[in-house]
Amino acid sequence: MTLPTLFAAVIALATFCLAVVLPSADPDTYWHLASARWMVDHGQLLTRDPFSSTAANAPYSVGEWAGELVWYAAYLAGGWQGIAILRALVVAVTAFFTAQIVLLVQARPVFAIAPLLAALAIGKTTWTDRPQLFTLALFSLFLFVLLRSRLVTEARGRELWILPPLLLLWTNLHGGYAIGLALITLFGIDAVLRRAPPWRTLLAVLVAGVVLSTLNPEAFGPLGAAGHVTNPPRFIAEELPPDLFTPQGFTFGLLLVAALASAILAPDKFALIWVILLVPLIWLGLSAQRHLPLAAIPLAAYVAAAAPPALRHLWPSRGTGAAAASASRIAGPIAAGILLVAALAAVVVAVGLAPRAPDETAYPAAALAALRTAPRELLNEYDWGGYLIWNAPERPVFIDGRLFLYVPDVDNDYRALLELHPGFRAVLDARHVGTVLLRPDRPLVAYLVDAGWTVLARDERFVLLRRT
Amino acid sequence: MRRGLALAVTVGAIFAAVASRFPVNDTDLYWHLASGKWMVEHGAILATDQFSATIRGAAVPVHQWLGQLVLWLAFSFGSWWGVLAVRVIAVFVLVTVVSWTAIARATRPAIGALAAFPALALSRFVWGDRPELLGLVLFAIFLPLALAARRGDRPAQVALVPLMALWANLHGGFVVGVVLLVVLGFEAALFGRLERRPFLGFAALAILATFLNPLGAGAYASPEWHFTNPPRFIQEWGLPDVTTFPGLLFAVTLLGALSLAALAPSGRTSDVAILAPLAFLSLSALRQMPLFALASAPFLADRVSALLPRLAPRVPVREPWRLALPLAGLLLVASLATAPREPDQSGFPVGALLALHAHNGALFNDYDWGGFLIWNAPEHPVFIDGRLVPYIGTVLDDYREAIAAHPRWREVLDRWRIDLVLVRPTSALAVRLANAGWSVAYRDDDTVLFSRP
Incomplete structure (x- = not known):
């Protein structure tokens, strides 16, 4: 095992420990689990919606069917602890390959560690328990393979042939596989511009990848992905542009500025591939918060590679540091070995600390009992839809995180109701809403209480109302 | 250095002509005008609120007093x-300065003009009729001046002080x-060597001049608040x-x-000193995007020229002064002569003014x-308007609760003893008031005025 691999393993294990102790808190986890449960119970792919009242029997996207089944398998194996362990494993894989990417371009850990930790910190907001997490891991793996081929083993390129079968897996795990195809394309453009021999291998890999990526129940997904990227649904928090005044946005801003400063100051012999990679990926990252980690990983690698020469440009070194280099050759492996053992021990402890229950503080858990006796047609908060699908399956939801099912008609009606647009009462009647489960500060709640609807249950998080 | 000025003046006149086509319609202009008018009539700086019912007498920011004047x-x-006309002249100066600094750094004028184009196109979104545009002009002048001062240019060093x-x-x-x-x-202290001392002295003087x-040091309070707490519910402060x-132009x-930095590094620490902080600032809010774009125009022109040396002309390009100056002058005069003379009030409750004048009582708007009402219905102190900062706290919270x-x-309406509500018919408050028995004193497609029963 080489020193960079050892170091990457330590990072991966440490990240595993951080990820495994987090409780499950993503509202979309529930409907993914419910979808997988339905598929297992019925022995077939879920192709029509069975969970909502507003889109009942509408065609259903099956692009993530394998990803949903994997999460459900983890749930069956270990409950919510199984979910946490799977999440931590996938995050550890991401961290391992992210570290490998950074160490590929910057062998000295002292210069690699800061941008690496920045990339991992930015990625933390996407440590969610849903198929999207597989995209983060596979993206880091793809980038490592392609970058290693480009920077280290370019003449051969044989390792690139692992990518098409991975694409076949990716396309059935999550719709983000389009970014994998985009990565191969970018490296192909780089090879063509340099008139480098691997362009033929990359083209062949791309063609094979495109063909294999159609082997899923929902072919031609990249077209939908492109539409999603260029026109993101901004009313969903994770689809908003990054905010510089969040920890994630602030860290990304610092990385971007460090990259700009380093680029201005000192040349990099691999500048072309960096430009080809960074321009589209940074644009993607700036387009929505959920894409930021995909930009952060290559950006961190670039900063790790470019910052030291930039610093040397500012402060030219005065000595060879031979003694220090000699010491690090001995101390490095010893330190890494000690850290690895410590990290393994920490993993064992952390797994024991994995939460056995999800974090339900954001959900109307106390409303479930009263909900069972309320009229059938329900209007619920968007963020609670998945939770209700899983915990109150007898009650079809009005709306949930499966956005594509509800745009535009149901989504427009949902907004008209929650924001009290003119004509909202007609919408309430047209949708035959008999039960309302919303946050207490919603304008509609104030109106319905004034209009005499019965309050069945309430606490500081929700109000459950029944039409009189 | 006059290289590129002729083309820059022409580009400036073209953009100024474009700017002259849009009638006045900025929502904040009205309270700026009202503030300027008050200052002239009273012979004093407007330091406390005179226009609202909710913050009457409270301290208001005065850092734009000269722009309002x-x-x-x-x-x-x-x-x-x-x-x-102020807008046209401001845009002319802004575009001329930015174009000139870009063209002067390029080996061919066309490279400079192309490099400046995204920034100039992006600046279109801040051609508002308010002091902000004047500030942007000074920003554009500040950048080359500061860099020249940094290089040891004495007139530039001196000019920085009155500019700031x-x-x-x-x-x-x-x-x-x-x-x-x-x-x-x-940057100058660490890497500037010989030229750093005079620059440091003049930079310090320039900062003291602010x-x-x-308000003295108090002038820093409002901008600091806006940067660290951007009010995201206001469109221009959005992400x-x-x-x-516009976002694509910024990108x-x-x-x-x-x-271009990666492909053709300049190696200049002064480029880092200007571009790095502005890149960070520009990521923070929509209205900050043009700052990086404007600052990067000369850098882009310079780096494209460095990357493509074959494009450099073998003989110096002659400045077409005889054509450029008269053309620019003609364009400016024609633009101003044909500019709209009335404001665009389509976004304002013009039709409700008569009904508003006929009613008494505290207003929720x-x-x-708010600014439009300050200017056109001063007998009705507003509940809130675009001067945001003085309303932060109870008033802003109450406004957002009620609207x-x-x-x-x-x-909220009871506590403020509101008798009149002037809002859009599509607002949730309008929907509730219609069902709560409030009388409709005026209504059209975009406006509704309610009076308390």
């Missing part, structure tokens, strides 16, 4: 056309200049969105700068209409 004087001499003093009284964006002077100062304003056209300049008809909306 300029706008009011322009209105006094030329009515709405006078205000628009002027800027600190025109608009709160002067804080950006202060930050850049501090960063350039550190305290020559009615930069690279999937929109082009940001990613263009990164790409839509945020975007969206959150559960405490009735209590």
Whole structure:
């Protein structure tokens, strides 16, 4: 095992420990689990919606069917602890390959560690328990393979042939596989511009990848992905542009500025591939918060590679540091070995600390009992839809995180109701809403209480109302 | 250095002509005019609120007093056309300066003009009729001046001092200049060697000059608040969105700068000192995007020229002064002569004014209409308007509670003894009031005026 691999393993294990102790808190986890449960119970792919009242029997996207089944398998194996362990494993894989990417371009850990930790910190907001997490891991793996081929083993390129079968897996795990195809394309453009021999291998890999990526129940997904990227649904928090005044946005801003400063100051012999990679990926990252980690990983690698020469440009070194280099050759492996053992021990402890229950503080858990006796047609908060699908399956939801099912008609009606647009009462009647489960500060709640609807249950998080 | 000035003047005149086509319609212009008018009538700086019912007598920001005075004087001499003329001249100067600095750094004028284009196109979105545009002009002048000062140019060093003093009284964006002077100062101290001492002295003087304003150090408070707590519910303070056209222009300049820097590094620490802080600032809010774009135009021109040396002409390009100056002059005169003389009030409750004048009582109004009402219905002190900062706290919270008809909306209207509500018919509050028995005193497609029963 080489020193960079050892170091990457330590990072991966440490990240595993951080990820495994987090409780499950993503509202979309529930409907993914419910979808997988339905598929297992019925022995077939879920192709029509069975969970909502507003889109009942509408065609259903099956692009993530394998990803949903994997999460459900983890749930069956270990409950919510199984979910946490799977999440931590996938995050550890991401961290391992992210570290490998950074160490590929910057062998000295002292210069690699800061941008690496920045990339991992930015990625933390996407440590969610849903198929999207597989995209983060596979993206880091793809980038490592392609970058290693480009920077280290370019003449051969044989390792690139692992990518098409991975694409076949990716396309059935999550719709983000389009970014994998985009990565191969970018490296192909780089090879063509340099008139480098691997362009033929990359083209062949791309063609094979495109063909294999159609082997899923929902072919031609990249077209939908492109539409999603260029026109993101901004009313969903994770689809908003990054905010510089969040920890994630602030860290990304610092990385971007460090990259700009380093680029201005000192040349990099691999500048072309960096430009080809960074321009589209940074644009993607700036387009929505959920894409930021995909930009952060290559950006961190670039900063790790470019910052030291930039610093040397500012402060030219005065000595060879031979003694220090000699010491690090001995101390490095010893330190890494000690850290690895410590990290393994920490993993064992952390797994024991994995939460056995999800974090339900954001959900109307106390409303479930009263909900069972309320009229059938329900209007619920968007963020609670998945939770209700899983915990109150007898009650079809009005709306949930499966956005594509509800745009535009149901989504427009949902907004008209929650924001009290003119004509909202007609919408309430047209949708035959008999039960309302919303946050207490919603304008509609104030109106319905004034209009005499019965309050069945309430606490500081929700109000459950029944039409009189 | 006059290289490229002829083309820059022409580009400036073209953009000024474009700017002259849009009638005055900025929501904030009205309270700026009202403030300027008050200052002239009372012979004093407007330091406490005179226009609202909710913050009457409270301290208000004064860091734009000079800009407000300029706008009011322009209105006094030329009515709405006078205000628009200020915009045209400001845009002309802004575009000329930015184009000139880019063209001067390029081996071919066309490269400079192309490099400046995204920034100039992006600046279109801040051609508002308010002191902010004047501040942006000073920002554009500040950048080449600061860099020249950093290189040891004595006239530039001297000019920085009055420029910063002027800027600190025109608009709160002067804080950006202060930050850049501090960063350039550190850069000069660390890497500048011989030329650093005079520059450091003049930079310090220039920063001290910013305290020559009615509030002194207090002038820093409002801009600081806006940067660290951008009010995201106001559209211009929203998040930069690279999937929109303005956001795409910004992304082009940001990613263009990164790409060209990587492919053809300049090695200049002064470039880092200017571009790095502005890149960070520009990511924070929509209205900050043009700052990086404007600053990066000369850098883009310079790096494209360095990357493509074959494009450099073998003989110097002659400046077409004989054509450029008359053309630019003609264009400017024609633009001003044919500019709209009335404001675009389509976004304002013009039709409700008559009904408003006929009713008495405390008013609750839509945020975007506050300035318009200050100017057109001064007998009705507003509930809130675009001067945001003085309202932060109870008033802003109450406004947001009521306008969206959150559960405490009735209590808010009762506590402020509101008798008149002027809002958009589509607002949740309008929907609730219609069902709560309030009388409709006026209504059209975009406006509804309710009076308490």
